[in-house]
Amino acid sequence: MIQLLDVRKVFNAGRPNQFVAVDGITLSIEPCRITALKGPSGSGKTTLLSMIGCMARPTSGRITVMNREVTSLPERFLTEVRRKTFGFVFQQFNLIKGITVLENVMLPAYPSGERHATLRRRASALLDLFDLSQKASARVEWLSGGEAQRTAIARALINDPSVIIADEPTGNLDSKLSQEFMEILRRLRENDKTVLVSSHDPIVFNSSVVERVICLRDGRIDGNGGC
Amino acid sequence: MQTWIQRQKNMIEFTLSSLLRRKRKNVALVTVYTLVVFLLASVIFFTYAIKREASLVLEGSPDMIVQRLIAGRQDPIPLSHLDKIKQIRGVRSAGSRLWGYYYDPVVGANYTLMVSGESPAEGSITVGQGIARTRLLDVGDEMEFKAHDGVIFNLSVQGIFSAKSELVSSDLLLISESDFRKLFGLPRSHATDLILQVGNPREQVTIAEKIAALLPDTRIILKEELLRTYDTIFDWRGGLMLVILFGALLAFIIFAWDKASGLSVEEKRETGILKAVGWETSDVILLKFWEGMVISLTSFLAGLVLAYVHIFFTSAVFFEPVLKGWSVLYPKFRLIPFINPYQIVTLFFLTVVPYTVATIIPSWRASTIDPDSVMRGS
Numbered sequence: 083m084i085q086l087l088d089v090r091k092v093f094n095a096g097r098p099n100q101f102v103a104v105d106g107i108t109l110s111i112e113p114c115r116i117t118a119l120k121g122p123s124g125s126g127k128t129t130l131l132s133m134i135g136c137m138a139r140p141t142s143g144r145i146t147v148m149n150r151e152v153t154s155l156p157e158r159f160l161t162e163v164r165r166k167t168f169g170f171v172f173q174q175f176n177l178i179k180g181i182t183v184l185e186n187v188m189l190p191a192y193p194s195g196e197r198h199a200t201l202r203r204r205a206s207a208l209l210d211l212f213d214l215s216q217k218a219s220a221r222v223e224w225l226s227g228g229e230a231q232r233t234a235i236a237r238a239l240i241n242d243p244s245v246i247i248a249d250e251p252t253g254n255l256d257s258k259l260s261q262e263f264m265e266i267l268r269r270l271r272e273n274d275k276t277v278l279v280s281s282h283d284p285i286v287f288n289s290s291v292v293e294r295v296i297c298l299r300d301g302r303i304d305g306n307g308g309c
Numbered sequence: 310m311q312t313w314i315q316r317q318k319n320m321i322e323f324t325l326s327s328l329l330r331r332k333r334k335n336v337a338l339v340t341v342y343t344l345v346v347f348l349l350a351s352v353i354f355f356t357y358a359i360k361r362e363a364s365l366v367l368e369g370s371p372d373m374i375v376q377r378l379i380a381g382r383q384d385p386i387p388l389s390h391l392d393k394i395k396q397i398r399g400v401r402s403a404g405s406r407l408w409g410y411y412y413d414p415v416v417g418a419n420y421t422l423m424v425s426g427e428s429p430a431e432g433s434i435t436v437g438q439g440i441a442r443t444r445l446l447d448v449g450d451e452m453e454f455k456a457h458d459g460v461i462f463n464l465s466v467q468g469i470f471s472a473k474s475e476l477v478s479s480d481l482l483l484i485s486e487s488d489f490r491k492l493f494g495l496p497r498s499h500a501t502d503l504i505l506q507v508g509n510p511r512e513q514v515t516i517a518e519k520i521a522a523l524l525p526d527t528r529i530i531l532k533e534e535l536l537r538t539y540d541t542i543f544d545w546r547g548g549l550m551l552v553i554l555f556g557a558l559l560a561f562i563i564f565a566w567d568k569a570s571g572l573s574v575e576e577k578r579e580t581g582i583l584k585a586v587g588w589e590t591s592d593v594i595l596l597k598f599w600e601g602m603v604i605s606l607t608s609f610l611a612g613l614v615l616a617y618v619h620i621f622f623t624s625a626v627f628f629e630p631v632l633k634g635w636s637v638l639y640p641k642f643r644l645i646p647f648i649n650p651y652q653i654v655t656l657f658f659l660t661v662v663p664y665t666v667a668t669i670i671p672s673w674r675a676s677t678i679d680p681d682s683v684m685r686g687s
Contacts, residue, residue, distance in 0.1 A: 132681045137585065137680045137681045138681040157589070157590070158589055158591075161584075161587060161588070161589040162589075164587050165586075165587030165588075166587075170585060170586065172585070176578075176582045176585065178579055178582060179330075179575075180326075180329075180330035181326050181330070185323075185326060189323070189583070189586060190586040190587045190588075192316075192319040192320065192322075192323055192588075192592075193316060193319070193320075193587070193588055193589065193592040194312075194316070195311075195312035195313060195314075195315045195316035195319070196315065196319075197315055198315070198318065198319060198322065201319075237586065241587065
């Protein structure tokens with residue numbers, strides 16, 4: 083479903099501070115599976131996720147998503163693929179302050195031109211799924227860590243993407259909330275979502291929920307595609 | 310089409326929410342913007358309304374006025390000229406007028422004295438509201454006049470013009486013919502000027518030329534020339550104000566550009582998040598466009614309404630000294646609302662469009678934030 087062929091990402095190419103973040107990775111991500119990217123800081127996890135999620139372009143190599151080559155797509159089409167195919171959960175949650183939980187969840191779908199009432203219903207259903215219905219009209223500044231995390235996941239699902247990308251999702255959570263998060267991932271997988279998680283948290287990559295762990299070091303896969 | 314409309318509605322919804330989140334900054338912006346529109350619209354409304362009033366008043370004025378000139382200054386005209394003028398073909402009617410100015414040293418004001426069909430009997434006068442107010446006159450009171458030969462005589466106030474006509478009658482004083490001639494020493498053979506009505510308006514210029522040839526010591530004033538003079542006076546005054554205010558508008562546009570260029574850290578972060586969750590650059594620009602439009606339209610409408618109230622309900626209280634003129638006798642009046650849609654459109658293009666452009670160009674730069682930066686938490 084997601085194929086990477088000899089993907090490289092070089093920052094500041096040709097300059098003295100040139101840095102190779104991803105160095106020739108070839109990889110296939112199976113659909114409807116939970117895959118974890120494991121590795122120390124600077125191993126290229128976030129860069130790899132950015133490129134898979136169509137947020138950044140590789141310096142060289144090819145990436146195919148759902149049999150569609152995305153590496154050379156113009157920005158407009160790349161954004162469309164990003165919006166329809168991927169949902170993102172960030173380490174910092176990155177919710178917009180000053181607006182409600184419901185509005186934050188609806189945000190990714192505004193540019194689609196969907197009817198507001200329909201959008202609102204779908205967002206409310208997602209909040210209901212994550213036990214956040216009572217917080218729908220609350221400002222995100224008032225949420226606890228777990229509630230903010232669940233809001234971020236609900237936002238990631240508003241466009242019904244087939245792939246969820248979570249970058250260090252448990253970085254700001256305690257153990258209990260981290261376990262709850264993994265349980266949510268399991269439910270997503272049961273709903274035929276493909277999940278890609280990057281983490282150096284053992285709760286994540288040692289979880290029984292994770293079906294494949296890919297080790298990264300210095301921008302390369304460490305070992306033979308798994309560890 | 311439906312999708313496009315719904316997209317705009319969604320964007321406007323988020324725009325309003327964005328604006329409310331930065332209340333202090335946006336309230337300040339709207340206040341200043343509204344003030345600029347208010348000032349510009351007030352000048353435009355006032356100038357147009359007063360020109361319209363003048364043109365309505367002048368509708369009843371004669372087609373032609375003939376005045377005698379000596380050494381370039383107006384002098385009383387012999388009534389014998391009237392007989393000659395009446396002989397000219399095309400002149401429907403001709404008559405004489407008695408009017409003049411009287412300086413009242415008591416209050417330092419000039420009054421316009423006139424003899425008309427509605428003049429009171431000998432020994433009485435009818436005065437305007439401005440005169441009554443300044444001299445504290447009421448019906449029955451007496452007012453002192455000093456004639457051309459130094460003789461003092463009193464005239465009794467028989468009536469005061471109504472407040473409704475104050476715009477044109479504030480400094481007006483109606484007097485009988487005999488009292489007028491006694492006051493100014495004007496002989497019965499002369500009048501102040503002559504007035505004509507012409508049957509065919511297209512013949513006005515030809516008749517004027519004939520009179521000028523027949524009576525070389527006269528000047529002929531056409532009604533349309535009078536109207537043009539009023540237009541010019543108020544256009545000049547209005548233009549003076551507008552030139553000053555355009556400086557204020559330009560300063561505001563520069564301020565708006567500067568504000569839009571320097572997005573706060575929070576705004577940049579938000580833009581990055583929007584890009585990261587799937588908004589295109591064009592979506593972000595659209596959001597900024599609607600932000601600009603909401604502020605512009607709100608300020609424009611508020612400024613327009615306030616200007617309307619200022620001019621038509623408070624009689625342009627802030628602009629009195631500049632636009633009404635310099636006089637001891639300020640007329641108190643309420644202008645009839647006359648609004649030209651063309652002026653509203655012009656004002657719209659002079660305020661809303663420049664502001665929107667001034668904010669959207671810097672916003673484009675901000676909207677090209679790399680979504681990848683959000684992943685990295687930078």
